[in-house]
Amino acid sequence: MKLIAVQVARLLGALVAVYAVLLLVCLVLVPLGSGGPRLDTARAGNTLFITEPKYAFMTRSQLDTTTDKVILLGASNVLVGLRQDQIQPRVPQLEVHSLAVSGSNITQVGQVVDLVHEVQSPAARKHTTYVIGLWYGLFADDSARWHTPDRVAGDTDIDIERYRYGFYRRTPEGPVPLLPPRYLQAGTVLVHPYLVLDRATRDATKSMRSFISGKSAATTDEERNAIVLTKAQQDQYLSFWHDYMGSTDELKEAQFQTLRRVVDGILVEGGEVVLVDLPLPAWHSQRSPLWRSYASHMEPTLAALQTRPGVVVVRMGADNRDDDFGDEVHPKPRVAPLWAARLAKTLNAEGDARQANLARDSASGLHVE
Amino acid sequence: MTLTSLGFVAFALVVALLSNASRSVEWRSWVLLAANGAFIVSYVDRPLHLLPLAAFLLLCFSSIELVRRRPSTAALWVALTSILASFVLLKKFSFLSDAWLLPFPYLLMGLSYVLFRALHLLIDARQGELKEPVSPRDFFNYTCNFLTFTAGPIQRFEAYRAQRQQPLVLDEPRVFQAFSRIVLGFLKVAAVSAVFDNLFQTVSGRLLEAHAAAAFSAPAFALAFVAAAVCYTVYLYYNFSGYVDIVVGVGWLCGQDLPENFNQPFLARSFLDFWSRWHMTLSDWFKTYVFNPLLKVLAARFRSAKAGPYLAVAAFFVTFTIMGVWHGTTSVFVIYGLILGAGASVNKLWQVLAVQRLGKKRYKALAETAPAIYVSRGLTLAYFALALTCLWVDLAQLFAIFGRLGVLGTAACYFGLALGAAGAFFVWDSLSGRFARLQLGEHAAFRGVAARNLGLALQILLIATVASFFHKAPEFVYRAF
Numbered sequence: 001m002k003l004i005a006v007q008v009a010r011l012l013g014a015l016v017a018v019y020a021v022l023l024l025v026c027l028v029l030v031p032l033g034s035g036g037p038r039l040d041t042a043r044a045g046n047t048l049f050i051t052e053p054k055y056a057f058m059t060r061s062q063l064d065t066t067t068d069k070v071i072l073l074g075a076s077n078v079l080v081g082l083r084q085d086q087i088q089p090r091v092p093q094l095e096v097h098s099l100a101v102s103g104s105n106i107t108q109v110g111q112v113v114d115l116v117h118e119v120q121s122p123a124a125r126k127h128t129t130y131v132i133g134l135w136y137g138l139f140a141d142d143s144a145r146w147h148t149p150d151r152v153a154g155d156t157d158i159d160i161e162r163y164r165y166g167f168y169r170r171t172p173e174g175p176v177p178l179l180p181p182r183y184l185q186a187g188t189v190l191v192h193p194y195l196v197l198d199r200a201t202r203d204a205t206k207s208m209r210s211f212i213s214g215k216s217a218a219t220t221d222e223e224r225n226a227i228v229l230t231k232a233q234q235d236q237y238l239s240f241w242h243d244y245m246g247s248t249d250e251l252k253e254a255q256f257q258t259l260r261r262v263v264d265g266i267l268v269e270g271g272e273v274v275l276v277d278l279p280l281p282a283w284h285s286q287r288s289p290l291w292r293s294y295a296s297h298m299e300p301t302l303a304a305l306q307t308r309p310g311v312v313v314v315r316m317g318a319d320n321r322d323d324d325f326g327d328e329v330h331p332k333p334r335v336a337p338l339w340a341a342r343l344a345k346t347l348n349a350e351g352d353a354r355q356a357n358l359a360r361d362s363a364s365g366l367h368v369e
Numbered sequence: 370m371t372l373t374s375l376g377f378v379a380f381a382l383v384v385a386l387l388s389n390a391s392r393s394v395e396w397r398s399w400v401l402l403a404a405n406g407a408f409i410v411s412y413v414d415r416p417l418h419l420l421p422l423a424a425f426l427l428l429c430f431s432s433i434e435l436v437r438r439r440p441s442t443a444a445l446w447v448a449l450t451s452i453l454a455s456f457v458l459l460k461k462f463s464f465l466s467d468a469w470l471l472p473f474p475y476l477l478m479g480l481s482y483v484l485f486r487a488l489h490l491l492i493d494a495r496q497g498e499l500k501e502p503v504s505p506r507d508f509f510n511y512t513c514n515f516l517t518f519t520a521g522p523i524q525r526f527e528a529y530r531a532q533r534q535q536p537l538v539l540d541e542p543r544v545f546q547a548f549s550r551i552v553l554g555f556l557k558v559a560a561v562s563a564v565f566d567n568l569f570q571t572v573s574g575r576l577l578e579a580h581a582a583a584a585f586s587a588p589a590f591a592l593a594f595v596a597a598a599v600c601y602t603v604y605l606y607y608n609f610s611g612y613v614d615i616v617v618g619v620g621w622l623c624g625q626d627l628p629e630n631f632n633q634p635f636l637a638r639s640f641l642d643f644w645s646r647w648h649m650t651l652s653d654w655f656k657t658y659v660f661n662p663l664l665k666v667l668a669a670r671f672r673s674a675k676a677g678p679y680l681a682v683a684a685f686f687v688t689f690t691i692m693g694v695w696h697g698t699t700s701v702f703v704i705y706g707l708i709l710g711a712g713a714s715v716n717k718l719w720q721v722l723a724v725q726r727l728g729k730k731r732y733k734a735l736a737e738t739a740p741a742i743y744v745s746r747g748l749t750l751a752y753f754a755l756a757l758t759c760l761w762v763d764l765a766q767l768f769a770i771f772g773r774l775g776v777l778g779t780a781a782c783y784f785g786l787a788l789g790a791a792g793a794f795f796v797w798d799s800l801s802g803r804f805a806r807l808q809l810g811e812h813a814a815f816r817g818v819a820a821r822n823l824g825l826a827l828q829i830l831l832i833a834t835v836a837s838f839f840h841k842a843p844e845f846v847y848r849a850f
Contacts, residue, residue, distance in 0.1 A: 001386055001389040001390055002542055002543045003389075003539050003540070004382075004385055004386055004389060004539070004544055004622060005386070007541075007544045007545060007548055010818065010822045010827060011548065011822055011825055011829075013822070014819070014822035014823045014825065015826040015829060015830070016828070017823070017825040018823060018827055018830060019826075019830065022830070111476070139704075149570065149774050150570065150840050150841070151840040151841055152840070152841045155840070155841075160840050164837055167839060194833075194834060197834050198834075198838060200838065201838065209571075211572050212568065212572060213571050213575075214575055214581065236580075246521035
């Protein structure tokens with residue numbers, strides 16, 4: 001018995017020693033990972049965090065400030081269409097961050113809101129406006145979206161990041177933090193060697209992985225602006241989304257209730273919400289039963305939500321041409337500034353209204369920070 | 370409790386510490402009993418889910434005791450039939466109608482290996498080799514040992530009983546050796562096999578997805594198929610042999626000397642040689658309880674001396690076909706069995722004909738030349754890797770793949786892979802030979818307690834690093850069989 005205990009102690013000692021040396025070497029050679037002055041998951045690939053979910057999970061601590069800020073949430077059409085770097089100059093009075101994650105559904109969007117709330121003080125939460133980009137893909141059922149062979153059934157991409165370095169532990173009720181969120185930055189330093197090794201390994205194997213997975217190289221903005229889809233490509237996209245959404249033509253009401261819960265969760269903490277109904281090319285929306293299902297669920301949902309103080313709805317469906325889209329859902333790069341301007345207009349108008357309200361409340365002695 | 374989880378590591382450590390808490394063999398046996406119970410219970414949510422396993426164990430135990438007390442051929446056949454019928458029913462073989470199946474979920478894991486151990490006891494009881502009765506505790510500890518319950522190795526009862534009666538004595542080198550073996554096992558399962566599983570999933574995903582597969586040209590499709598087959602083979606080997614390393618290492622700490630299941634299978638120069646190195650305890654079991662009795666029956670039926678070698682060909686075909694079919698409950702495993710059977714019988718036939726034509730001496734001399742060795746190794750690996758396709762596709766997918774490849778494409782895949790493997794083996798042997806000559810492990814700097822533990826720590830960090838790359842811990846593949 002003693003021999004086994006001694007061996008365990010020796011091994012643990014050796015582990016601590018080796019890891020300490022590794023951490024020291026990595027800290028000296030590679031600067032700590034940072035999200036930059038404004039968070040933008042679109043830049044994740046250029047950071048030590050590499051992927052959008054990991055970037056969102058690891059960098060969120062810096063959102064714990066009482067500066068007025070906007071956080072963009074949603075899937076890849078938010079990343080491509082509502083670009084942080086194009087919106088920020090149009091709303092200089094606000095901090096604009098993007099924590100949109102490709103492939104998100106509304107469950108994952110809700111998780112990102114929870115992650116932000118975890119690291120924010122109650123005061124910081126009151127200065128946060130969430131912009132959520134909506135479209136039918138965001139309402140994919142969890143059983144279709146997150147039950148894939150490459151993951152533990154039901155784990156979202158955010159869940160995977162929660163468990164990856166042991167910051168959370170898995171329980172039957174869901175992930176539970178092992179590392180208190182206030183120590184997130186310390187945890188990020190502690191796992192620095194893993195971040196470095198992950199980055200180094202991915203960089204070293206990038207070409208091989210692209211070759212094996214058959215993914216083509218990234219296209220340039222010019223190439224994406226010039227894309228014209230054929231009928232066959234449109235059919236392929238429609239078929240893809242039918243399969244992706246769980247081989248169904250109907251969306252479930254439960255996911256729209258999740259949206260209402262997410263909005264409630266933000267409002268109850270004093271935050272605000274801008275719901276952006278994102279457009280699709282007409283050939284897509286007209287031929288997709290899923291879009292029709294989305295529209296029939298969304299109309300009453302948005303109508304109910306926009307009556308609530310702190311919620312604004314932006315409908316971007318009008319004034320779009322099929323030629324504005326590089327594929328079935330993402331706008332071309334030349335269109336993104338127009339989307340950014342539309343959103344900025346709403347944000348500025350809301351900001352002005354808020355300032356006016358604050359000034360009025362202040363003048364009448366009602367405002368209490 | 371999956372074997373690759375931290376929960377299992379903690380569990381195994383507690384069992385090892387408790388096993389060493391007293392020198393009493395009775396104490397160790399009770400600790401093992403409690404550990405086995407806890408391990409099995411960890412896989413179910415409700416007691417009802419254990420009921421079929423408990424009933425199956427009871428049936429096996431009572432059958433063995435009955436045959437031991439009244440060893441007759443009739444009793445043996447009744448017992449064999451009832452045990453095998455229960456097994457087929459509980460395993461939900463696909464040819465069974467739903468009306469035959471139990472209408473609730475239950476624990477299926479471990480059933481195959483319980484069956485192997487029970488049949489071994491039953492046949493030995495019939496042959497009068499089981500002199501003393503097996504106590505219920507010993508029966509449970511032997512058939513449901515938490516280390517071998519999932520997928521073996523299949524220990525013989527005599528070996529289990531001998532170890533059970535020996536007091537556990539550990540020394541420092543043995544403890545370190547056990548820890549090294551366990552860490553090596555995790556390195557194989559959680560790092561090497563996980564990487565190859567990831568590669569395999571990526572490539573096979575494209576092969577099996579109709580749109581992606583259609584985009585492949587014929588040579589690219591063949592190349593992708595070979596790549597998937599190789600990745601699956603490497604994944605399977607490291608996954609299974611890593612599992613064996615873990616359970617053997619934990620066994621050493623708990624006073625169990627479990628049999629080895631692998632002996633460098635990729636050194637095999639023929640299909641039959643391969644199966645004497647791969648999943649060895651399963652091969653031995655089939656040799657003892659299927660091949661040998663079958664050969665005996667055939668020899669009694671066909672007494673001609675000239676027929677002797679050909680009887681072995683037939684016996685190999687039947688044995689390997691059954692062994693292949695054992696791997697699963699659907700029709701694709703029948704194909705797998707036939708491929709294994711064909712491989713074994715053709716291999717035997719080749720040996721018989723080559724010896725007849727060349728003479729034993731010339732054949733042996735030819736087989737010992739370097740080109741013959743590497744080509745044989747390549748052909749063996751290629752055959753096994755392509756046969757394993759049956760374990761990662763269903764019947765429709767199997768026909769789709771080989772239909773697209775055609776006879777020529779399949780032959781090109783086989784010989785191309787064989788030649789590639791032969792070249793790779795040659796390069797590997799040359800490099801590892803040069804590395805071995807450096808004798809780093811023998812250097813004093815690497816032999817101290819601190820250095821050896823630092824080496825283990827590095828391996829653990831490597832495991833943790835690779836595990837952090839993937840979204841879930843790799844499953845232990847053989848638990849499904």
